[in-house]
Amino acid sequence: MKPQAPHCQSCQFKDSSLFKQCHLHELEELNESKCFNSYKKGQVIFHEGNRPLGIFCVYSGKVKVSRMGSDGKEQIIRLAKKGDTLGYRSLIDNTKYTASAIALDETEVCFIPAAEFNKLVDENVKVSTDLMKMLARALGDTQDKLIHLAMKPVRERLAEALLLLKSTYQEEGKNPFSISISREDLSSIVGTAKETVIRFLSEFKEDGIITTHGSEITILNPEKLVKISSMYD
Amino acid sequence: MKPQAPHCQSCQFKDSSLFKQCHLHELEELNESKCFNSYKKGQVIFHEGNRPLGIFCVYSGKVKVSRMGSDGKEQIIRLAKKGDTLGYRSLIDNTKYTASAIALDETEVCFIPAAEFNKLVDENVKVSTDLMKMLARALGDTQDKLIHLAMKPVRERLAEALLLLKSTYQEEGKNPFSISISREDLSSIVGTAKETVIRFLSEFKEDGIITTHGSEITILNPEKLVKISSMYD
DNA sequence: TTCAAAAACTGATAAAACTCATATTTTCCG
């Protein structure tokens, strides 16, 4: 039997999530309206083109947010981890999802219906202020990605992507950092072909920066990756 | 003598700007604290790395928001026109500007100090809601740019850039659309080298899609550009 | 444990875009 999500009032993320500034009675109501779900690796949490019906809070696992090109090529826009909020942009902008969210691991997510989310945002200024800052930060991050995609060659972007994975998913005290990720997904983060990613990974291996065992990548020397990623900054 | 900005209460954009939902007394206060400025072509409105002290409302002219790479290559993140708001992301996120705003034409801008802006956002929920939507839209737009940069070849991105210029800057009834823009700036929108832009522009000219006179580009056949830009959508 | 499918890897070649060099045109300042 899988562990169910705890009550919102005792959630691991109650002091760090978007709802960290909620009152107890708000958390109580949130808890009543939320809906807990599990997703296996590869399962779709929400799909490009659909109408958003609420937002998602990741409780455990890893999620990619990505868009599919007509040629079947995928571009990953964001990586989400436990504690992160998903799908809020479309809801606020009142548009269909422009990207899909897909579990990269066994992932647990709470769904919060639009009505409840909107109520909370309307009634609690602190929540709406935090939401605004979250949007501003996301915009800044996306602009950074845009700039790097435009200005940096693949080798540097790959180094950066590995550092992003590390900074996003490294658990406290787990050193060195390891992650299991397909070369396909990695290439969709970097914005290049998977063969190109593989070639540069081989180079990084030769330089002792990483090691791999199957799809598992271990980062031995993050400092070198920092150097590579900011070669021309 | 240059025309000064009118009072905020009679501003051309009082019903379409970020402040469209303000009360009269709020517009009055806004008017008191605002500061009107003119910029010649090429002049910097705010500069990458500086701390934001307020936000900017474009009253007339054209503005590019761009970041400079260490190799001197520029990437344009956004094009702003009259009625647009500039510099709000950094202010909300409480970070230094990550890009610069530069006048592309003779441009007039109102500066609104951070204190006044924050007060308005805090006191008027409608303003903060609109601001939130503006951020959400900007995030969506930037994600689109990212996807296109990753997935579309230069020819398609150039077609898209020309359509962006048209949809942003075409004045009511002025047909066909013409704009004076350096190949350098155009390449900084597309994210490519200026020679590459020039080559594809020549191709578009041969196909009768555009004509040029010096740096002036006239779009004769926007439909063909739409087709080219979405070749693989 | 075995075996088949999937994924990682490697090599060869092709395509896209960049750089550099240079010619031509436009701009604009005196």
Place this chain on the structure above:
DNA sequence: CGGAAAATATGAGTTTTATCAGTTTTTGAA
């Protein structure tokens, strides 16, 4: 108006990255 500086335009050659084809390794289920 003339001429220098700047910008546009074009060509050749190189670099980067993508594509395709094939081999090896890993993975996961029977």
